Amino acid sequence: MLTRILAATLAGGVAFFVLGFLIYGLVLDPMFMRPNLTAEATKVMMEVPVWAPLVLSNFVSALLFTFIFDQWAGIRTFVGGLKGGAIIMFLNALSIDLGFGAFMKLYNGYTPFVFDIIGATIMGAIAGGVIGAVLGIMDKKPSPAAE
Amino acid sequence: MLIRLLAATLAGGVVFYAVGFVLFGIVLDPILRNYMTQYPGLMKAPMPDLLFLPLWNLVMAFLFAFVFEKWAGVRTFVGGLKAGAILMFLVALILDLNYLAFMNLWKGPIGVTVEIIASTALGALAAGAVASVLGMMNKSPATSE
Numbered sequence A: 001m002l003t004r005i006l007a008a009t010l011a012g013g014v015a016f017f018v019l020g021f022l023i024y025g026l027v028l029d030p031m032f033m034r035p036n037l038t039a040e041a042t043k044v045m046m047e048v049p050v051w052a053p054l055v056l057s058n059f060v061s062a063l064l065f066t067f068i069f070d071q072w073a074g075i076r077t078f079v080g081g082l083k084g085g086a087i088i089m090f091l092n093a094l095s096i097d098l099g100f101g102a103f104m105k106l107y108n109g110y111t112p113f114v115f116d117i118i119g120a121t122i123m124g125a126i127a128g129g130v131i132g133a134v135l136g137i138m139d140k141k142p143s144p145a146a147e
Numbered sequence B: 001m002l003i004r005l006l007a008a009t010l011a012g013g014v015v016f017y018a019v020g021f022v023l024f025g026i027v028l029d030p031i032l033r034n035y036m037t038q039y040p041g042l043m044k045a046p047m048p049d050l051l052f053l054p055l056w057n058l059v060m061a062f063l064f065a066f067v068f069e070k071w072a073g074v075r076t077f078v079g080g081l082k083a084g085a086i087l088m089f090l091v092a093l094i095l096d097l098n099y100l101a102f103m104n105l106w107k108g109p110i111g112v113t114v115e116i117i118a119s120t121a122l123g124a125l126a127a128g129a130v131a132s133v134l135g136m137m138n139k140s141p142a143t144s145e
Helices: A002-036 A039-044 A051-073 A078-103 A111-137 B002-033 B052-072 B077-102 B109-136
Strands: none
Touching: A002 A051, A002 A111, A051 A078, A051 A111, A051 B052, A051 B077, A078 A111, A078 B052, A078 B077, B002 B052, B002 B109, B052 B077, B052 B109, B077 B109
């Protein structure tokens, strides 16, 4: 079980990292997030992210998905992971953005929050699919969860 | 199932809000401020947004309720406490690692560590409430603790 969790976490972490770069690094950040930062938020945001916590964050996200899929949900297919990942990531991104909205003057308007939630949900769905697929490849038992 | 999910979400949301207010708003706020760089005008002051804050608590509670009801079969306070601690620890760790990656906010590891521990405790209690309500409103046996 440990090897399966480690392999799925590794694959999911790589997926999160690559998708995060493509979705946020190339599209959402330059187009919707940075242009809408408030003057106060511009001071707190870094120009270039710090790599160690960024990479670690991707692997912890993958571990969260892997743990839920393997331990509780019995998800072991790409499509099952796609659905499960989309649900978890949508709710997680929504809660994080509501938290930002509650405590910080981060953006001018709500457009960046909407795109952040959409982007995170797509990223979580695909990474969840990868995790589900790896769990399935490394486990020969039939998936108990409804896909 | 929908009524059970809604009731559990409401109970978890109330615990998140009440315990979160005491833990973060009263006890930890003056401590954590010492470990954060202050940017005038960045934080909503003197009060947080009172529409988004309870919504945030309800969404987190719904995430727990959904995972417990749909996948984990957690329907006892102790089961929710354990599962909630695991989930909230990972969620808080992800959030704080993102703060460290993208924001000049925390001055060092102490504030981050305190915040993650407190969030884990808060999440565990809220998840315990969520699971208790799921258990009270569901007669089939729990599948995992």
